[in-house]
Amino acid sequence: MRITIVLIALALVGGAALAVAQTTHTDHGDDMDHAQHGRVDPAGAVLTEPGQGAFAALSEVVRVLEADPNTDWAMVDLSGLRAHLVDMDRLVKGAIVTETVLPNGISAVAMGNAETIVTLQRMVPAHAAQLANDNRWTVEATQTDTGTELRVTSDDPAVIARIKGLGFFGLMASQDHHREHHLMMARGENAHGH
Template sequence: MRRRPRAPRGVVFSAIALSILAAPLPGLAEGMAHDGHGAGMKHVEGMQHGGHGEGMHHGAHAGGMHGDGAHAGGMAGGGMDHGGHGEGDDWRPEGALPFEVGQGAFAAIAEIVALLQADPDTDWRRVDIPALAAHLRDMDALMTELLPRAEPIPGGARFTIHRDEPGGAAAWRMIPAHMPMVEAELGVSAGIAMEEGVLTLSVTGPEGAEAMIRGLGLQGLMATGAHHQPHHLAIASGRDPHAQGHAH
């Protein structure tokens, strides 16, 4: 009787391994992904709606992300939507809010309006916010456009302004009216001459004030003190700003 040739040992082991791999694993066919991405895929617990990765939920794009609309690993996206403005159109910020409502003139007018609205005695027939806006434009021109010629004089400084130069008309309206308040607050003396389109302002002070006057310059002198706030309220309220010593 002839014996069959025996297969090499390595071939036997390979056949056994293949038979094991080909055998169906328990539960392999159960729980396959609903989207039908391929036979043999198991619907792993924690994968939902597309099964793109273990532990992902609702369209998250990287493993370990949670919440609708998260776009980077580890970010918790609860409360965010695709537009970044919150659900619906009624978006409200949470936490601290900024104090300023806009640039300087806008914020100043908003503050005055809030004061007028809070005062039950406000006479709205006399309120004149456009007049306040015009005054604030003068203040802006004086601070950002005017370039006065300054020269030192004994005890202080002299400033020369031409009416037709940038900011000149605003300076002509503001300096004569505001200087009395500056004199009272700083203890200085101001002499003003207005001739042929040229305004000359000479400011001097007691001993020791010379350096301060020169250092402040025209803009610093005009910004000194707290008389501007009541002045603005008087203009907006329709009252005479000179009635109680306010400058105009």
């Protein structure tokens, strides 16, 4: 009974906080002074997420570029980075993937609408090249008329289990090079040459 009362109290407090936050944000009109967003909350709360995923990634890159006195603004390509972030979003949300479990890994056939197919044909081979830098597995990416096929295999049972556990989307998100890749794209550098 005591646990039920505590849970109800927590739900009410959380709901009230959410209601206040939503009510406060509805006042965010065209006349809102965005300079006030940088002030520290007297209660010590500091927000770290500057918005939706792609916007947050762009915001983070802009902050890094502005802090770097060596940024060559003539080379900066935030539109290219934005297009890549849109591709990432489309891959995650639009790809229809059929995974076939192999004795030594997986084969993943990824398809989608016309825009998603183009995205898959751009992203999967490029990321497969990054995956291939890990010598614990063998990676093959093939373009098809309807998308791509990604095949990742290994001779090591522990790596095979990892491949199967990651699946297509986990493999596409692995190899922590994305932040470096995004910064290189934003600086107008050859992001696939690293």
